[in-house]
Amino acid sequence: xxxxxxxxxxxxxxxxxxxxxxxxxxxxxxxxxxxxxxxxxxxxxxxxxxxxxxxxxxxxxxxxxxxxxxxxxxxxxxxxxxxxxxxxxxxxxxxxxxxxxxxxxxxxxxxxxxxxxxxxxxxxxxxxxxxxxxxxxxxxxxxxxxxxxxxxxxxxxxxxxxxxxxxxxxxxxxxxxxxxxxxxxxxxxxxxxxxxxxxxxxxxxxxxxxxxxxxxxxxxxxxxxxxxxxxxxxxxxxxxxxxxxx
Numbered sequence: 001x002x003x004x005x006x007x008x009x010x011x012x013x014x015x016x017x018x019x020x021x022x023x024x025x026x027x028x029x030x031x032x033x034x035x036x037x038x039x040x041x042x043x044x045x046x047x048x049x050x051x052x053x054x055x056x057x058x059x060x061x062x063x064x065x066x067x068x069x070x071x072x073x074x075x076x077x078x079x080x081x082x083x084x085x086x087x088x089x090x091x092x093x094x095x096x097x098x099x100x101x102x103x104x105x106x107x108x109x110x111x112x113x114x115x116x117x118x119x120x121x122x123x124x125x126x127x128x129x130x131x132x133x134x135x136x137x138x139x140x141x142x143x144x145x146x147x148x149x150x151x152x153x154x155x156x157x158x159x160x161x162x163x164x165x166x167x168x169x170x171x172x173x174x175x176x177x178x179x180x181x182x183x184x185x186x187x188x189x190x191x192x193x194x195x196x197x198x199x200x201x202x203x204x205x206x207x208x209x210x211x212x213x214x215x216x217x218x219x220x221x222x223x224x225x226x227x228x229x230x231x232x233x234x235x236x237x238x239x240x241x242x243x244x245x246x
Contacts, residue, residue: 004041005034006078009056020055028065035070041108042066043078048086049122051233060095067103075099076108082141083114083133085123092137093144111138118231 011023031042044062047054056062063075080092100107113130114120120127144150 002040004043004074004076005030005039006043006045007056007062008045008047008054010053011055012052023055024062027062028069031066031073032069035073039073041074041076042070043076043108043110045078046081046086047116048119049234050116050118060099063107064099064102067099067106072106074106074108075103077110079110079112081114081119082111082137083120083123083125083130084137085125086114086119089137089141090144093141096141097145118234 007027009023009027011019034042042063044059045054045056046059048057059077059080063077066073066075077096080096081087082089082092096107096109111134113134114125117127120130125133
């Protein structure tokens, strides 16, 4: 059995001017201690617009900082939001490969679709399209890191996005990290060996190609509560701004 630590960077109100500074510095200290104690993994989420619930909007920066304060603990994205409106596919490949190099091969790349309406709608992602986006971008980002040359790829499920934001032409080279980067699929439910995200009919796609499963469970009730919190925060910010206008 292996053990890990998992960070959302929650920060409930009330806030002081240096609250986020202390939050991140304490987390870095904790990861450094976990490395010395023999903990196997440090996982970091990616969330946007979810004040208090999670202040982890740039996990690649936090994990890169962790890599320079540790020597053995594995550093995991739990998860990278894969719809291209969040993260352009070629940039994901570049960031994962670079993190793998600066950490000397300790990266675990978790992938997922995104869940909350606050984030999806904030980035202009249609909830009905997110699964197809995730499937396609995970495959192509993995190809970018191993295929040499990487052929041009015309996307089929992301036609609503501008071509220059989704089409990738890297025919001259591929994006490389170390010999092995573990790829994880985020898991919502499990039924008789079927892992991954549920389809519209409820069955579970099997993982293929050596994918591991990263179990991050979140009930529909929890997701709705998170969306409600984000809406209340947005309304509160709007009210504060209106009071500040003379």
